[in-house]
Amino acid sequence: MAHTERLYYSDCYLKEFTANILRIEDDPRGMRVYLDRSAFYPESGGQPSDRGELAGVQLLDVVDEGEEVAHILVTRPAGDSVQGKIDWARRFDHMQQHTGQHILSAAFESSAGNKTVSFHLGVESSTIDLDSDRAGAKQIEAAEELANRIVFENRPVTVSFLSVTEVQKLDLRKPTEREGEIRLVEVEGYDRSACGGTHVSRTGGVGNINVRKIERAKGLTRVEFVCGGRALRRARLDFCILSEAARGFSTGLESVPEMIAKQAQELREAEKSQQKLAEELAESEAAQLWQRADERNGARIVRRLFESSEGKRARLTAHAVSRYPGGVALIGVRGTPTALFFAQTPGGKANLSDVLKQTLAKFGGKGGGNRDFAQGGGLPENQIEPALSFAESLLS
Numbered sequence: 257m258a259h260t261e262r263l264y265y266s267d268c269y270l271k272e273f274t275a276n277i278l279r280i281e282d283d284p285r286g287m288r289v290y291l292d293r294s295a296f297y298p299e300s301g302g303q304p305s306d307r308g309e310l311a312g313v314q315l316l317d318v319v320d321e322g323e324e325v326a327h328i329l330v331t332r333p334a335g336d337s338v339q340g341k342i343d344w345a346r347r348f349d350h351m352q353q354h355t356g357q358h359i360l361s362a363a364f365e366s367s368a369g370n371k372t373v374s375f376h377l378g379v380e381s382s383t384i385d386l387d388s389d390r391a392g393a394k395q396i397e398a399a400e401e402l403a404n405r406i407v408f409e410n411r412p413v414t415v416s417f418l419s420v421t422e423v424q425k426l427d428l429r430k431p432t433e434r435e436g437e438i439r440l441v442e443v444e445g446y447d448r449s450a451c452g453g454t455h456v457s458r459t460g461g462v463g464n465i466n467v468r469k470i471e472r473a474k475g476l477t478r479v480e481f482v483c484g485g486r487a488l489r490r491a492r493l494d495f496c497i498l499s500e501a502a503r504g505f506s507t508g509l510e511s512v513p514e515m516i517a518k519q520a521q522e523l524r525e526a527e528k529s530q531q532k533l534a535e536e537l538a539e540s541e542a543a544q545l546w547q548r549a550d551e552r553n554g555a556r557i558v559r560r561l562f563e564s565s566e567g568k569r570a571r572l573t574a575h576a577v578s579r580y581p582g583g584v585a586l587i588g589v590r591g592t593p594t595a596l597f598f599a600q601t602p603g604g605k606a607n608l609s610d611v612l613k614q615t616l617a618k619f620g621g622k623g624g625g626n627r628d629f630a631q632g633g634g635l636p637e638n639q640i641e642p643a644l645s646f647a648e649s650l651l652s
């Protein structure tokens with residue numbers, strides 16, 4: 257069986273290379289091209305595949321097939337010998353995240369005793385899952401601190417190839433189940449991992465390692481983090497967002513949380529006093545409406561239309577009217593959404609649930625309630641007044 261020599265194994269900084277085409281197969285996306293050697297990284301071990309060009313044709317994907325690497329292209333590249341060009345920005349970003357992951361995982365292990373059970377390199381951020389759901393703010397800060405110290409020390413990151421027996425004598429962070437030749441990625445004096453991924457050559461190349469988010473579930477802690485260019489872009493974005501919030505409050509960045517808490521408190525107080533005022537207003541209006549209404553067969557029917565902004569008041573008024581002897585309230589709210597509130601003195605003559613049902617059947621909308629209080633909504637706006645007239649006609 258043919259075999260692809262993986263050039264990235266020994267040189268992660270190789271951006272261009274030439275190779276011979278071994279064969280080309282059909283693929284649902286176009287062509288599946290096999291080469292005798294390749295610097296393109298195929299998706300594996302949590303690291304996404306590379307992009308770039310092969311003989312000037314854009315790569316759609318790179319797939320690990322064990323002995324071979326398949327390059328997916330839309331069209332067939334010309335010639336037997338091709339030139340490959342790696343999308344370096346994407347690859348270097350992956351190198352920063354992947355080496356950052358090794359450093360961060362080792363930091364969690366040495367500072368908190370938490371082992372990494374899985375790694376995912378995402379488009380925006382990456383995650384590692386720790387084997388405990390007990391990692392708290394203190395452990396995270398300690399691990400982040402140590403990881404960044406390793407970065408600042410700019411230690412060499414080396415790649416070597418060892419036999420299984422040689423590897424067994426070493427203290428690997430995570431035991432490997434691979435057979436044959438093992439690729440060992442080592443951060444000098446700090447971490448040894450069996451890994452096929454692409455890495456920066458010194459820890460300084462990772463740039464800052466920032467933990468962004470922690471989630472605990474099913475005995476694990478998921479740690480979201482960003483490294484290097486991503487950490488820079490994220491910090492810039494955070495700064496923009498915080499600056500905008502600070503401008504909105506006309507304050508400094510540090511005062512934003514305090515201002516939010518203060519405004520939330522003020523809002524709660526304003527809502528409370530607004531509720532009290534609405535209740536008082538509803539009470540006095542209900543008294544007037546009830547007094548002005550004609551008494552017929554012991555009932556005083558009050559009809560009133562409110563604007564859409566007065567929905568709360570409308571409901572309170574309906575209840576307030578129903579507290580007067582014989583009071584029956586037919587209240588409507590105009591605008592979007594429309595609303596109807598029907599209320600009567602408990603034990604009154606009408607069945608308001610039925611009245612509402614018949615009204616909605618004729619004018620549209622939904623709702624429900626009981627004998628003494630029913631509410632509905634969703635009627636067309638121009639149907640609110642006719643609906644109230646109709647409901648009143650049902651009462652007499």
Ligand SMILES: [Zn+2]
Pocket residue numbers: 301354358449450451452453
């Ligand atoms: Zn790795």
